[in-house]
Amino acid sequence: MSTEPKVTEKKVVDFVIKTSKFCNLRCRYCYEFNDLGNREMISSTQLDQMYHHIADYYGALDHPTEINFVWHGGEPLIHSPEFYWKTFESQKEIFRGRSVSIINSVQTNLTVLDEARLQLLKTGFDSVGVSLDLFGGLRVNQSGRDSVALVLKNLDRLQAKKIPFGCITVLTQLNRPYIEAIFRFYEQMEVSFRILPLFKGAFDSQHIGFEITPYEVLETYKTLVDLWFESDRFVMVHPIVEHIEQALRHRCDRSRVTLYDKRQWESIFLVNTDGQIYSYADAYAGPSQGNIFTTPMETLLNGKAHQLVIQAAEDRLRSTCHHCPYLGSCDGYPVAEGSVEYNEYDEQGAIRCIVTHGILRHIEERLDQARQAGMAELPTEHFTHWEKSALSCAV
Numbered sequence: 359m360s361t362e363p364k365v366t367e368k369k370v371v372d373f374v375i376k377t378s379k380f381c382n383l384r385c386r387y388c389y390e391f392n393d394l395g396n397r398e399m400i401s402s403t404q405l406d407q408m409y410h411h412i413a414d415y416y417g418a419l420d421h422p423t424e425i426n427f428v429w430h431g432g433e434p435l436i437h438s439p440e441f442y443w444k445t446f447e448s449q450k451e452i453f454r455g456r457s458v459s460i461i462n463s464v465q466t467n468l469t470v471l472d473e474a475r476l477q478l479l480k481t482g483f484d485s486v487g488v489s490l491d492l493f494g495g496l497r498v499n500q501s502g503r504d505s506v507a508l509v510l511k512n513l514d515r516l517q518a519k520k521i522p523f524g525c526i527t528v529l530t531q532l533n534r535p536y537i538e539a540i541f542r543f544y545e546q547m548e549v550s551f552r553i554l555p556l557f558k559g560a561f562d563s564q565h566i567g568f569e570i571t572p573y574e575v576l577e578t579y580k581t582l583v584d585l586w587f588e589s590d591r592f593v594m595v596h597p598i599v600e601h602i603e604q605a606l607r608h609r610c611d612r613s614r615v616t617l618y619d620k621r622q623w624e625s626i627f628l629v630n631t632d633g634q635i636y637s638y639a640d641a642y643a644g645p646s647q648g649n650i651f652t653t654p655m656e657t658l659l660n661g662k663a664h665q666l667v668i669q670a671a672e673d674r675l676r677s678t679c680h681h682c683p684y685l686g687s688c689d690g691y692p693v694a695e696g697s698v699e700y701n702e703y704d705e706q707g708a709i710r711c712i713v714t715h716g717i718l719r720h721i722e723e724r725l726d727q728a729r730q731a732g733m734a735e736l737p738t739e740h741f742t743h744w745e746k747s748a749l750s751c752a753v
């Protein structure tokens with residue numbers, strides 16, 4: 359009998375917390391647009407109630423869990439830094455002795471920045487995400503003035519203080535023509551970034567003039583794949599790097615099958631200002647699963663509303679991914695949960711997986727071309743050891 363201690367794999371769960379809807383900007387695509395003037399915010403007491411429910415549930419599991427609190431808004435940094443310092447102290451108290459690790463991330467428009475907030479970003483939060491579209495002029499203040507110049511100035515302040523950060527760029531019809539310039543900007547800055555296709559708006563006509571189709575998202579992702587393969591530097595561009603890994607796994611390592619199983623583990627919840635929690639795919643549009651300020655996590659997860667959204671995700675995965683050649687290398691998350699916003703539906707109401715399926719095929723085509731060119735076209739220094747072995751098999 360082995361005397362080796364059993365190593366249990368750590369699981370990760372994100373809680374995206376809507377601190378308040380209040381914001382100094384009026385980004386024209388914001389899905390919180392109708393509430394951006396509302397100053398109502400989550401109280402410290404409500405946060406403590408939520409921490410207790412989360413600690414009781416995840417702390418009792420038989421494996422370690424990393425809990426990532428993603429502070430969101432509105433603009434989360436519009437609130438006083440003391441609010442966050444106080445809640446970080448509460449977390450230490452409430453999670454002490456539990457088999458969980460706590461991460462605090464913030465997603466900010468980076469337009470409200472002083473010395474106290476710089477200190478908070480440097481030593482309070484574990485990770486900083488900055489919203490920056492670079493082109494398109496949609497991230498404006500109440501007078502319609504573009505915020506991009508101010509954000510760029512403040513990025514310099516983060517770098518001067520050695521505060522690491524990543525960026526999110528929302529892809530719309532207005533910045534799509536500049537995708538190479540966007541890639542070059544982050545490449546030169548050596549900053550990781552995520553391209554996030556325009557999300558469902560706050561009202562029907564909100565996105566007129568800058569909507570984007572799934573086919574345009576796919577073409578943009580293809581351009582990013584090609585730029586990534588051609589670049590001399592390693593650029594961490596999401597979700598492109600994940601798709602490259604999936605395509606390599608599809609060709610070379612099909613034994614590593616991964617499937618998204620929401621029933622077994624849900625990896626992301628959105629917590630609204632009133633405590634109602636939602637699955638990622640159902641944020642605001644679908645049913646809330648109950649109130650995490652007043653209800654234990656286990657009750658929420660076993661509740662009827664949660665079981666219904668699990669069933670809906672499983673149905674989506676079954677009807678769309680069942681015959682897909684990539685299922686297993688791709689875990690089906692884009693259809694089950696992640697990107698239902700920018701896929702199309704067929705006559706039976708099943709999702710057509712245009713973006714993820716299309717980008718995996720495109721990467722395979724690029725691998726075929728590299729094979730014909732004797733691999734010289736691939737920047738192999740970018741790859742990890744596993745990816746290099748996968749590559750030598752793939753091409």
Ligand code: SF4
Binds near residue numbers: 678684686694714718
């Ligand atoms: S249909 Fe799309 S989400 Fe489903 S396995 Fe295939 S590529 Fe992945």
